[in-house]
Amino acid sequence: MKKLVNDPRSIVREMLEGQVALNAAQTLLEGENVVLRADPGPPGSAQVAIISGGGSGHEPAHAGYVGAGMLHAAVAGDVFTSPSTDAVLAAIRAASGPAGALLVVKNYTGDRLNFGLAAEMARAEGIAVEAVVVADDVALRDTVEPARRRGIAGTVLVHKVAGA
Secondary structure, three states, X not given: OOOOOOOHHHHHHHHHHHHHHHOOOEEEOOOOOEEEEOOOOOOOOXXXXXXXXXXXXXXXXXXXXXXXXXXXXXXEEEEOOOOOHHHHHHHXXXXXXXXXXXXXXXXXXXXXXXXXXXXXXXXXXXXXXXXXXXXXXXXXXXXXXXXXXXXXXXXXXXXXXXXX
């Protein structure tokens, strides 16, 4: 046996349910594959919500980084697929307070597109949102121009610095 999978169609949701069952500091947003801090802080907090995410298949990223001093929310896409714009927007709405949100986005086309569209939609609703794109992939520095380098391990450091 190579893996334990109940149903491939529900693998992401079941993985997230397991993640939050093991971590009392996390909760799962109803209807979306979004992990949130269970205690985001006092109402009206001046803290900017840090939100990230990406395709599933590299667990515990990104849900494993939700907690004090790191992310306020993580949005999970299907396996190796960027999260939908609707899911990212739901995370922004759920995690943001008066100070708004910072989206930490990896430099993949789908992530940039969907997080970017969600940010625009949130701004249209009056939510302050900014984004930073992480493109730290030095493994491809000799073959890929800097603008096309992916966001890899350095993304976690951005989560930590932004969430500190």
